[in-house]
Amino acid sequence: MKIQLYTNYTTYKNFNANNASAKNCSTKYSAAAGTATIYTPSKNYQKISFNGNPFSEINNIIKFFRAKRKVSDLKKYMEITNGSNNFVLRELAMEPFEGLQYGIDAFKGLTMKEIQYLCENLHVIAVKRGCNNMCGYCYADAKPSESAMSWEDFTIITRGMKTLKKRFKGLDIFGENFQISKDDILYRTTELFYDSDCMSLAIKDKKGRLYDFTELATELYNSTGRRTAFDTSGWNRNNPVMQERAEKYADYFSKSENMEKLNAFNISFNVFNASYIASVKALKNGDTQRANRLRERFTDNMANTLFTFIPLVDNSKFGILVRCFDSNAKNAKHFDRKAMESLIKEVFSKVEKLCKDDLAGEQKYIKSQDMLDYKLANLFLKLGRIDTGLNSSGRMKSFMREFNIKAPLLEYDKLMEKVISDLKEKGRYHKFLMLRLIDTDGKVYHMNYARFIPTETQLNIAGKDTPVPKLANLTGDFRITKELLNRPEVFIIKSARQSINKD
Secondary structure, eight states, X not given: OOOOOSSSHHHHTTOOGGGSOOOOOEEEEETTTTEEEXXXXXXXXXXXXXXSOHHHHHHHHHHHHHHHHHHHHHHHHXXXXXXXXXXXXXXXXXXXXXXXTTTOGGGTTOOHHHHHHHHTTEEEXXXXXOOSOOOTTOTTOOOSOOEEOOHHHHHHHHHHHHHHHHHTTTOOSSOTTOGGGTTOGGGGBOEEESSSOGGGOOEEOTTOOEEOHHHHHHHHHHHHOOBEEEEEOOOOTTOHHHHHHHXXXXXXXXXXXXXXXXXEEEEEEETTOHHHHHHHHHHHTTOHHHHHHHHHHHHHHHHHHHHHXXXXXXXXXXXXXXXXXXXXXXXXXXXXXXXXXXXXXXHHHHHHHHHHHHHHTTOSSOOSHHHHHHHHHHHHHHHTOEEOOOBSSTTHHHHHHHHTOBOOXXXXXXXXXXXXXXXHHHGGGOOSOOEEEEOTTSEEEEEOSSOEEEEEEEOOOTTTTSOOOOOSSBOSSOOBOHHHHTOOOOOOOSOHHHHHHHO
């Protein structure tokens, strides 16, 4: 079976992994001792232990060493043809590499085709699920109920991927060179959350030790080379645990070597905050005092959030996600651009006061007038980037019905019909750019945030039977089966770019 690379087919079509030179492995085993000795081209011998049928285990070991030899030949070929920069694992026929996953606990029971599929554009490893913020437009429809991986499960996944990447001699296993996404930072990010706020992302090991976002991001980066993103909607400024944690993060990510582990550090500031929505409802009910109190709570908390992270505000990776309805939306008086601009003005004024007080007193963050001016200028610039491109996922439609708001939304259902049709036809050679999510129980999903397609693929982690909140926005009854991903390879000569442009 030839290796098939369809984005650069003419370059690689003549490479045949099965014809590459490789010496056969030989074995000697002792049933009484429960061990086998595998003689390989690169080592004189390697002893292994086996349980049950030794012949099955020996066969797995032989497959492993043959697959390693294929990788060596592939690597040499890539170097000769200068193909590493355009290398994408999904473009290979995976049969020659079957067995390379041997001994990696997380991938037990999975074929190389399934492993390639789940690694490609791996955008989320959801270490924790659930959120208490209850934002009115939440695309994930997040609920307070929670589930979480153990630290051990998280590291089984990350270190399993590290081992696989090493066995592929550093070649990309995540699909970052896929042409349509090469310059798009979104698809180069592996987030540690789906429906959780990053301020609450902290998981425990078996001994009860807590690992916070700094340790999670470090483990992901060191093991896989993947950068993650930090997103928060803020916290109650009177919560000492959250405040201390936030100040730790501000200090930690102000150092360039730590910010290197992130692709983005985002603060979500929008008109869909639960306190703000409650203030709008109180105002409509004529309770002005309550409305003012709730609005004040929201703007105080947001000002404190922005002030706490003021050390990062001038970093290019620091962003403020400012979202509201467009001015043309009907019945959106308290949730449109004008309302957002009013909140921005109010919050900015409060942050400015906090910075001036800091300069006049403790100088925790602001050391000089020049620094004050520079930080506030950057903050003002980033607060002015208002996003009105809202989509139809999560709670948005029910929110709009509650307030009788009429506005166009980005719809995905018709697109997903094309995605599913393409998946049925091409399996793991699907042409639509979609992402992967690994849930807290190790199950893998095909996703674009707005819609999710379940698969039969699941990583082998201790928490694989733990109940997990149902993902929002699952599409129909279609499921990506093991059979679909493990179809025999077929030649696809058209390039991915040509195929996508055609559609």
